[in-house]
Each structure stands twice: as C-alpha cells, then as structure tokens.
Amino acid sequence: MISWRKHYKTGLIAICLLLSTSASIYAQGDAKNGEKLFKANCTACHALDKQLVGPALGGIVDKVKKEQNLDTDWLHKWIKDNKALRASGDKYANEIFEKFNKTEMLAFPNLTDKDIDDILEYTTNPPAPEPAATAATGTDTNSVAALEMAQKQSMNSKVILISLFAIGGLLLWLLLKLRQLVKLQQTEELAGLNATRATSFADLYRKYSYIGKGVLVILGIFAAYGIWNWMMWIGVYKGYKPEQPIYFSHKIHAGENKIDCQLCHSSAKYGKVSEVPSMNVCMNCHRNISEYKGKYMEPGKDKAFYDGEIQKVYSATGWDPASQQYTGKTHPVEWTRIHNMPDFVYFNHAQHVVAGEQAIITSFNKKNPEAKIDVVCKACHGQVDTMNVVQMANDFTMGWCIECHRTTEVDMTNGYNKEYFKNLHEKLKKQYGSGTKITVDAIGGLECGKCHY
Template sequence: MISWRKHYKTVLIAVGLLLSTSASVHAQTGDPSNGEKLFKANACNSCHALDKQVVGPALGGIVAKVKTDANVGPDWLHKWIKNNKELRASGDKYANEIFEQFNKTEMPAFANLSDKDIDDILAYTTNPPAAPAADAASADGAGGTDMNSVAALEAAKNNEAASKIIITSLVVIAGLLFWLLLKLRTLVNLQKSQELNAKDSAKAFSFAEFYDKYRMVGTGILSVLALIAFYGVWNWLMWIGVYKGYKPEQPIYFSHRIHAGVNKIDCQLCHSSAKYGKVSEIPSLNVCMNCHKMIPEYKGKYLEPGKDKAFYDGEIQKIYEHVGWDKEKMAYTGKTSPVQWTRIHNMPDFVYFNHAQHVVAGEHAIIDGFNKKHPKKDDQIDVVCKACHGKIDTMNVVQMANDFTMGWCIECHRTTEIDMKNGYNKTYFKNLHEKLKKQFGSGAKITVAAIGGLECGKCHY
C-alpha cells in the first residue's frame, strides 16, 4: 500500500503525458504520401489548397490551427470530415462558426474514408512530401512535348517543302525574266543602227511575218491562257465566303484540346443550346466560372509549344477581370465588362439551319454515315458535333474544319441514311422503302434526300 502511494504521482504524470500527446501522435502517425493521393482522389484539391484559401480554408497545418483556434484535436477533424452537417446539427460551436465564416458553403460528407485514411490526409496537410523540382518540371513538360513533338516535326517538314517549291518557282520566273530582258536588249540594239550589217540582218525579222507564220499556234496559246484566266476568276468567285481553315485569335485564349480533349468535358456542357435550340450559342463567362471559381491556376501537365503555366494563369485572370471576381476574397466585385469574341462559324441570313434537328434527331445517322465514309479508325468520330466542326477536341485554336458550302451540305444529305432503328422513323417511313425499291431498284436506301432533304424550302424559306 505504501509502495503504491509512493509511485502514485509518477503514474499520474505518465498518464497525463500520454493523454496530452495522444492527439499529436494520432495526427502524425499517418502516411503523408498516401494522404496526398487520397487528397487528390477525393477531389479535396478542387476546394482546398495547402497554402491559400480557395473555396474552403487553406489546409496547411490545419491540425495545429484548430488546436490554437478552438482547442480541438484530430478527433474533431475526423467528425468534421466524415459528416460536418451532423457535427453542426449537434450544436458544435466551432463547426457552426466555420460554416458561417465561409458563406455557408456546405462541405460534402466523406463517410467512405476510414480513420486511417483521414490520419493520412491530416499527415499530408501537416508535413506534405516535397516533390523534386526536376521531376515536376519533366512531368509538366512531358504532356506538352510528347503529344506535340510529332505534329511539330510534321509541320516543320511541310513548311520546308513549301519553302523549297516557292524558291524553285521564283528562280524559274527570274530565269525567264532574265531571258526576256536579253532578247529585248538585242532588239533595241538592232533598232539603234539604221544600216544593218549582214550578221544583224540575219537576226532582224518582221514581227508581222512571224505572227502570220505562227498564227495558229499563237491563237491556240492565247485561247489556253484565256481559259485559264476564266477558270481562275470562276474559282475565285466560287470561294467567296468560304473560310475553311479560318482560326482567328480571341480576346481570351481557350484551348478546346485542354478542356474537351485532356479533361474530357462534354461539348454540350458549355454549348447546351446546340442540343435543344436552333443556334449553338457562345457560352457566357458564368459557365466558365462554374469551374474556375475553384480553379484559379493551371495545374495540368499538357503544355502547348511556346506556352507555359504563366500564360494559362494569365488567361484565367482575364476571365476574372471580365466577370469582376476577386479570387482572394472569393467574391464578385460588381465590375464587369463584355468580351468581344470573334465569330468563326456564321451561316448567311438566307440559310436556315437547326442545330437541334441534327444533334438530336440526326445524331446516330450522322455519326454512322460519317464513319462509313471514313473507314480508318483514326478518322472516325464519336460525337455528332465532329462531323461538321472536325475533331475539335484536338484543336488548341478552333478553326473551320469544312467548307460549309451548299454543295457540301447537299452531299451529306444524299449519302446519310436515315436511322431506321428509331421507333418513330420505322413507323413513319414504313412504306417508303418499298416505294424507293420500285423507283430506284432493290439497292435503294432511305437517305435524307429521299425524305425531302434536297427540297429548296428546307433550307431557304
């Protein structure tokens, strides 16, 4: 009994030390590397950063911060992460203060995370593993360099070949001009002397006699030149208003390759009116802000040749300036300004084109028809938009991928077969197939042209 009392204080001190350090041990026993993976896998980085406030608070050193602010430990963070709504409903004062402080933005519950998972995440926020600068740089560069090296090399070869052709043509033209100058100089020298010696007399001749002798040849050459000139003028007239390959610079740089290609964002998420409306409108900047409220900087690995992270960050900042967004305060300032986009695709006023009719009713027919015309796998499409606009998910700068002429549209209507798997079409065009067989033979197919796709009033009214 005396022995126990002797060591009583020592035992209490040991227990006290164990309890006081349990919170820090609880937070520090996690694996920071695994915590980083969990942090990204659960999209925590979409609302939080370690070094600054995004949608939620900065999480660097969060274990120490909550201890200082409210004298709570990792157990409180476990409850908050698993179900912050339940924690607030229990009347927890600190939980409700945080909820009010961050504009009542409710954090999703992560009941799927185990205690060990949360310990790993907290360990990551306390002691994040440092990524080697060289490795990070090479990783960022890999996405851009590897994906673009082949295309860049091919473009360089094409430019070199084109330059050689131009230089060769200029040399030939210069040679012809030099030869003509020599002949003219000879004729001028002959005209200077009134008396011609025997040698010069042999060179001199009458142009009239020469033309009379070779009149048929001259007429033929002039006719050919006239036909070439006429064809050139006709071809020029036919290409008025055709801007295939047109890709103007925009006031805010937007890479479809990054958004639709690398990040797999569906076309209709931004161009929602293309599916249900006549016109595919340009998305408002509010659509951009749905994501860029939480994405103030570019963290992707893909980089275009000649562009770096700072360039992309600057373009995101332009969005903030136009919509009046303060990324530090996470609030709108009310100062806005419109963006003067340069239009690329523009149908003439006398042409009627309905996006919804093609995107909804003609989706499967257009995709199937396009892929039949392009049997190579690399040329085929998976989204109806690409049939007209090209593989826009590979374009850094959007350009007109097709002619968009009347002949181009008519050719599509003549070759695209109607989707007879569609229940409406199957019933509505039940007897049309038999009629076409009698009119055009057994191989006749129900195309857009067969159901009135070539009628003038369909597009011109």
C-alpha cells in the same frame, strides 16, 4: 520507495498516452492517398494555400488544435456530417458556418475514418511535387541541333546560289562568243535569207495570225475558268483560326480534362444555333480554379501565360478572387466568330445533334475509319479536342452538305424514324429490294426549301 515507483509508473503511462494521442493527430495517414481523395472531393471549394469557397486547409489540424483545442475527432464529425454537428449546438461549427456566409458544406458519410485520416495527413504534410519531366532538356537539345542544321542548310543554299550565278554568267559569255563567230562566218546567201525573216513580234503575228488568234482564245477560256473558280470559293475559309481576346485551348478543356462539348455549348442540343458560351459558364469552374496546374503545356506557352488568361476571365466577369465576390465591374469580351452561316441558309443544330446523332457518327466512321469519332460535333467541326486554337475544319459549302446528305444513311431503328417513314421505307423496299438503304436525300435532304426559305 513504493510510492515513488507508483508515481513513476503513472507518469510513464501518462507520457505514452500523450504520445499516442499526438501520433493520432499527426502522421497517421497516407499523404499520397490523401492527395487523391482531396482532389476528388475537396478541390471544388478548398485549396491548401488560399481561401476559395471555404477556408484554406493547409495545416488545419494544427490550427484547430491551437485555436480551439479540438482534436481530429472533431474534424471527422465535421467532414462526415457538418449539418448534424451544427445541429448538436457545437459552437465552433456554427461559427464557421456564419463566417463563410452560411454556405453549407457537403456531407461525406461515404468517407471512412482511414480516408479522412489520409486527407488530414495530406493537409499537414503534403508530399513533395514530382520532379518535372526532363522533356524540356530534350527539347532544348533538339532545338540547338535544329538551329545548327538550319544554319548549315542556309550556308549550303548560299553556296549553291552563287555557283548557279557563276554558271549562268559563264553560259551567257559563251553565247555571246558563239554569236560573234556566227556573224563572222555568215555568207551572202545566209544574209539574204535572214532579211526575209520576221524581226519583231508584230511581223511574227502577221505571218502566223491564225495561230495567234487560237492562242488568245485558249488563254481567254483559261482566264474565264480561273475567275469562275475563284468566285466559287468566295466565303470558304477552311483553316481559318483567328486570335481571340482570351486564349482558350480546347485541347486542355475538351482533350486533357474530357469536358463534354455540350456542357458549354448547351443550346446545340436544343436550338438552331450553337451559341458562344457566356462568361458565367466559364465561372462555373474558374470560380475555384485560379491557376493552371495541368501537366500539358503548348509549345511556347508556360504556366504564367495560362494563369494570366484566367485573370482575364476574372476581369471580364468582375470577380475578386481574394474576397470571393463579384465587384459588379464587368468588361464584355468581343469574341471573333469563326463559323458564320449565311442569312439565306437554314441550319438547325438540334436536328443534327439529336435526331441525326447516331446516323452521322456511323456514316462518318465508315467513310473515315482512320479518324473515328465518338461525338457528333466532330463530324463537322473536326477533332476539336486536339486543337489549341479552334479552326474551321471543313469547307461548309453547299456541295459539302449535299454530299453528306447523299451518303448518310437514316437510322431507321430510331423510334421516330421507324414510325414516321414507315410507308416510305416499304415503298423503297418494293422498288429497290429489301436491302435498300435510305439516305438523307431520300427523305427530302436535297429539297431546296429545306435549307433555303
């Protein structure tokens, strides 16, 4: 009896240890916190449901346990410092390293054991996605109401139009009847007077030729002004927004995801021209982003549309997301240019983006307090971070540039300007007073040779 009780107690202890071990592997973390940590640290190389740079991590705890009989302690060591784990001679760690083309995973010594447990819980039991916002239902209701309103307005317009035609017909009939009455009541004296009146445009012109010539002169002046004004706006395409071969929403990239303009348009800071980014720049991110998971949806667009545009990027670069390799079969993208400076005009982006950055931002915000900007690019190109399709936001005429040079104050606190224009600054203070503001035109901003050479 004593021996049976002893074995019974031992069995209970063993079962409790087994349960506690299982509990340490599963459901010991916070899946919601793990989701945040996973997105912040892991999504550059991993997804739950498919291989990216590294393997799919959905159910990784069970997989490692079943295939290698390894527990979460091994995963903790791998995540914190996989290089040290491989250096210790761990067989499975080195197998993974070889399998994924010796691509070294980043070490995460900053993650606590609790953080890693939360991440593993997320890979084991990811929380259900939040229910979609009910805005779509509201939109549908609004659309139906708008359609009904439009139909009512259309019917009202038809009734008004028919009524106007009826009134017009009635008025015409009355005029004809009045004309008949006038003819019946005409006297011989009135008939003789009518015979002396002009009955054609030629008679009228001969009788009042001096008035006619004056009218023609005035019309000629208006016509000349109209032609001149039309010619002055040749080449001005404010509002121009062509369709591109691959749909690219600046609102999603620059607005929703806060990507800096110069991350893609890097030459704007260092060169004359702000180039169209190469597709390799797109692949820096989209190598690991194969589908759209953002909350923002442009009206008329859905997730399938955005996913299709990402596939166009892959086709252009020859990227195979399944094998995570380039095939070498590329298809150049023929982008439609929006901003195109004439050949006879010199414009240097670096000069404005670097030397003139603070001065331009300050000047723009003074003139447009309701639309303040935080990036110098917006002064010329508009609020690009709100545009789904980029458009030409300003006239970009010579007068538009000159007006900017006349009103933009030079930043004299800039170390370069302070030294280079020191003598000019002193001269202007003596001439106009100590409170003189130096604008761009004062340092040669209106010289013809600055822009035309």
